[in-house]
Amino acid sequence: MKTFAAKLGALALVAMIAQPVLAGGGVKATAKFDGERPKRTVLKMDADQYCAKANEKKVGSEEAIVSKEGMVKNVIVYVKDGLGDAEFEVPTEKAELNQQGCMYHPHVQALQAKQPMIVKNSDATLHNIHSFAEKQKAFNFAQPKQGDEKEVTFSRPEIVKVKCDVHPWMSAYIGVFDHPFHAVTEKDGTCELADLPPGEYTLAAWHETFGEVEQKVTVADGEAAEVEFVFKAK
CATH class of the missing domain: 2.60.40.420 (Cupredoxins -  blue copper proteins)
Structure with missing residues (x-):
């Protein structure tokens, strides 16, 4: 059972073409949370003495890690549609x-x-x-x-x-x-997809607690598109 019990939806904001890249096209993605910052539950590991000793400091759950700035860690960003029948x-x-x-x-x-x-x-x-x-x-x-x-x-x-x-x-x-066009956001809420062929794509951002959102993006040769995904609490 998830400790963050709010009913969650998500809203993806508009992508825009940004700075040039050295090879191929790319996407720089950012994942944010709009709402009250979820609290991390302290994990209880005392059922196993080895685990308790290995974690003498408090360890928080990882199911919803949101920074003070609202950036979301552990979001999988990937190309959901637009690659056609290409094989990799x-x-x-x-x-x-x-x-x-x-x-x-x-x-x-x-x-x-x-x-x-x-x-x-x-x-x-x-x-x-x-x-x-x-x-x-x-x-x-x-x-x-x-x-x-x-x-x-x-x-x-x-x-x-x-x-x-x-x-x-x-x-x-x-x-x-x-396909190889996937990445996971770091604690600053960002990740990058590199070497995407020019074209129009549907990107998805998936999170274990906040769900999944989709967004259309156009990737141009030699440029990087910036995409901001916002997970929104209701």
Whole structure:
């Protein structure tokens, strides 16, 4: 259950063409929240002595991280429409999901379908990795030892949730796409999509608590479009 219980909608503002870039077209996206800043719940990890000791300082939940300036972290921004039937080479670089300090790192990431991802346990305690998927076979396996690693792949585009059945506060989200035009906002609420072919696109911004919004944008060769997404509480 989400700790931020307000009914949420979202509003996307107008995109505009901005500064030149060196190669191809691009998009610089910003994610903001319009409303009362949600409070982060302090996670209780004392059920596992290892986790409690590894986190002697308070650790806040990651489901709604909004800065004092209203910038939203962990928003997946991606091209939803406009690429047609184009096919893209699958990266060989391995993504990583690390269990460290009884938390998933990163909490949100994006990768390409069939791109390898290493699931790693950096803790000296048992973790369980359980994926929740609708368009592909889910996985559910344990990593009982520090240093355990396993390679996994996702075959179809969707946003996959991952949880640890041993530690219920642990969760992560993995955006899986059939193209490389995706990114995740940092704590300043920004991210960039690079090397987009010139054209008109529908962009989407997805957040685990605030939902998803879409926006049209035109990308010109050698230029970067600036897009501001605003998630709005009702």
